[in-house]
Amino acid sequence: MKRFIIIVICLQLHVVSFAQIFNDIDEATPFQGDIAAVKKGNQWGFIDKNGTLVIDFRSDFVLTDIPSSKGIISSYPVFKNKRCLIKKLIDKTYYFGFIDKKGNVVIEPMYLNATNFENGYAIVILTSKDIIGYNEVLKKNIVSSKIEEFIISPKGEIIKYLENPRNNDSPKKPPVFYSKFIAPNVIAVKKKDQKWDIYKF
Template sequence: MKNFKWIICIVMLLPFLVLSQTLENLDFVSPFHEDLAAVKKNDQWAFIDRNGDVVIDFRPDLVSTRTDSGSYPLFSNGRCLIESKKDGISYFGYIDVSGNKAIEPQFLNAKNFLNGKAIVLQLIKESAGVNTALGKNVVYYKYFEVIINTDGTLEAYLSKDPQNVVLDKSYLRNPPEISFTHFSESLYVKKDKSNKTTLVKID
C-alpha cells in the first residue's frame, strides 16, 4: 500500500518536473537572427530558439551565408535558403520558420531576403521545335536576374537580357553568379568586368 502511494505521488509530480535538453558535440553555433540560431553537427544544420530548444531539426539542405561571424544558415524576413539537387544541378528555394517549404527550390541561385525582397536567378525553358532525326524536343535554357517577394512572386526584372545556360552538371558545376546587389531600399547595383556600374531603380 505504501509503495502504491509513492507511485501515485510520482505520477502526479511528472507534469511539474523540468527536463533538461542538452545538445552535445556541436561543430558550430551561430549568433541569433530573428530569434533563431543555427547549430551544426557533422554535415547538417538545425535551428534552436533562445531557450535552446530545437525548432527545426538537423537537415542537409540548409544553405550557409558568409557573415562576419562565420558561414552558416540564417533567417531573414522569415525565410532561410535551401538547396536541392536534380541531375547534379543545384536549385534554390526557401523555408519558413517552421521548417516548411515556403518557396520551392527552382532558382539557379538566390540571395537572402532584405526588406521583403530577394534577388534570384529565374530559369526559363524554351522549346525550339523537334529534332526529327533524334525524335526529341529541342529545348534551350536561359535565366534572368529578378526580384521576388517572400511569397515567391516575381516583382521586377533586374537584367534586360537573359543569360543562356546549359543544364548539365559537366558544364554547370557551380551555380551561376548573381551580379546585382541590394544598394538601398529601391536601388540595385552591379559592376561589370570593366568596373562600370549599373544602377537599377525598382519602385
C-alpha cells in the first residue's frame, strides 16, 4: 500500500511538471528539421524542439503553399537550405529577400520575386534599367525598364543569368517566373516564342 501511494505521488508530480509554453497560438506547423513555424494573430515565429521561440513573431514572412497527403493546402513560412523568404514594402512595391535561422537578414529584400531555395539555389527576378536616349524638352534620360531572372546562392551571389528579359506586365503584382528547376543544377527557361531552353549549371 505504501509503495502504491509513493507511485501515485510520483505520477502526480510528473503531471504537475508538464509546462505550458505558449498561450493562444493560432497555428502550429510540422517541424522543418529542428524548427517549426507557429502563428499568433497575423504574425509568424519559429520554435525549436525545446519549445523555445528562436525567431520572434513578425509579419514580413512570405508564406508557402504546402499540400498535405489528404490534398488540403496549408500556407506557412518555410526554411529551405537554412533560408526563409521575407518581403518588404518599398514605394508601394514588395521586394523579396531572405533571413537565416537566427532571424538575421542575410539577403536584403531587393528582388521583385523570389523562389524558396532548392538544392542550394533560388530563382530571383530583378529590374534592369538601360538609358536609351535623352529628352531635350524634359531634360531627362529616356529609360527602358525590363525584368530579368537569375539563379542565386544562399549568400546572394548571382550564379547564372537566365537570358529571358521582358516587360513587367503587372507592376503592382510580383511578376511570374518564366524559369523552373527540373533537376539539381538543371533549369528550364521559357523564351518569348514560348519554347523552352534547358541549362545545366
